[in-house]
Amino acid sequence: MDKKGVIIFICLTLLIASCRRVLEKETKQSIKLFPVEKEGKFGYIDKIGNVVIEPQFDSAWDFSEGLARVSIEGKYGYIDETGEYVISPQFPWAFPFSEGLARVSVDGKWGYIDKTGKFVIEPQFDLASDFSEGLAHVRVGGKWGYIDKTGKYVISPQFDWVWGGFSGGLASVEVGGKIGYIDKQGKYIWKPTK
Numbered sequence: 001m002d003k004k005g006v007i008i009f010i011c012l013t014l015l016i017a018s019c020r021r022v023l024e025k026e027t028k029q030s031i032k033l034f035p036v037e038k039e040g041k042f043g044y045i046d047k048i049g050n051v052v053i054e055p056q057f058d059s060a061w062d063f064s065e066g067l068a069r070v071s072i073e074g075k076y077g078y079i080d081e082t083g084e085y086v087i088s089p090q091f092p093w094a095f096p097f098s099e100g101l102a103r104v105s106v107d108g109k110w111g112y113i114d115k116t117g118k119f120v121i122e123p124q125f126d127l128a129s130d131f132s133e134g135l136a137h138v139r140v141g142g143k144w145g146y147i148d149k150t151g152k153y154v155i156s157p158q159f160d161w162v163w164g165g166f167s168g169g170l171a172s173v174e175v176g177g178k179i180g181y182i183d184k185q186g187k188y189i190w191k192p193t194k
Contacts, residue, residue, distance in 0.1 A: 033053065034062075035062065058072050067096075076091045088117075095130060098132070100114065101149060109126070126140055126141070132167065
């Protein structure tokens with residue numbers, strides 16, 4: 001198999017592993033509530049259409065790990081399935097929980113909170129991603145690296161771009177316009193090529 005064939009094989013393998021992980025996660029978590037809009041406000045219904053949480057939010061998203069991200073007056077917070085705030089709206093940007101942590105922005109920097117709203121990793125990154133297989137890619141000073149759930153760098157910032165989180169133990173990274181694959185220790189298993 002030539003290099004192009006190997007790259008295609010690796011990409012397909014990563015795609016299949018990622019799809020399998022999503023399907024397994026959806027099977028394990030039964031989706032109970034769905035966001036809906038009524039007269040410009042968002043609330044939640046159950047799967048037969050009953051309103052469970054009255055429309056009251058400026059925006060609302062799907063539940064993830066038991067909490068849903070909602071916004072009021074430009075600030076994001078999180079509610080539980082009863083509609084009660086677990087984390088009050090306070091963040092200019094916030095994303096769903098992934099592997100127990102959610103990435104949020106404060107004063108233009110990104111950090112991670114736990115399900116009580118406490119910062120586990122203080123805002124310090126220019127950009128940040130969700131955790132995947134225990135690691136998240138973050139950008140500092142124009143370079144991307146990977147941190148663990150304590151905020152410690154497992155792979156120092158050195159990549160020009162990262163093409164997603166880890167899937168099947170591998171991640172696709174870009175350096176100098178060339179794309180390669182690394183393992184969770186940052187070792188190339190496929191050196192960057194064009």
